[in-house]
Amino acid sequence: MPSNELKNPDIFAYALYRLQGAGQFVDVEDAYVECWHLSPSRFGWRTKAFPNYKTASKAQQEFERAHPEMTLRTANGLRRQLTAEGVAWVRNRLQDFERLASGETKAPATRRASHKIVAALEFSPLV
Numbered sequence: 001m002p003s004n005e006l007k008n009p010d011i012f013a014y015a016l017y018r019l020q021g022a023g024q025f026v027d028v029e030d031a032y033v034e035c036w037h038l039s040p041s042r043f044g045w046r047t048k049a050f051p052n053y054k055t056a057s058k059a060q061q062e063f064e065r066a067h068p069e070m071t072l073r074t075a076n077g078l079r080r081q082l083t084a085e086g087v088a089w090v091r092n093r094l095q096d097f098e099r100l101a102s103g104e105t106k107a108p109a110t111r112r113a114s115h116k117i118v119a120a121l122e123f124s125p126l127v
Helices: 008-018 028-038 053-066 084-092 094-102 113-122
Strands: 071-073 079-082
Touching: 008 028, 008 053, 008 079, 008 084, 008 094, 028 053, 028 079, 079 084, 084 094
Parallel strands: none
Antiparallel strands: 071 079
């Protein structure tokens, strides 16, 4: 899968992995910032060089909804860790993620109206 086909929830899981979330709990805010470092155009503000926590939070929620068995959370809900299944899932895609991290390929923003429609359909129970 090319990096431009990586979805935001995929990038959230990789951000946890990069922050040693495979063996310890990571603060979600650190993961959000890591998402922004990996793809500023997707996880940043449109007009400023700042991380957009709303985009990252949505990516986190979508990943956890699609793969509830792949993360653990602390009792207060502020930290996450990948399970063994989550680590295996990231490692299966590691080559694509590493191309993104190295800058070899980009994950451009997906703010077009057509992307919003497709994203909404992906989570529709009817689809």
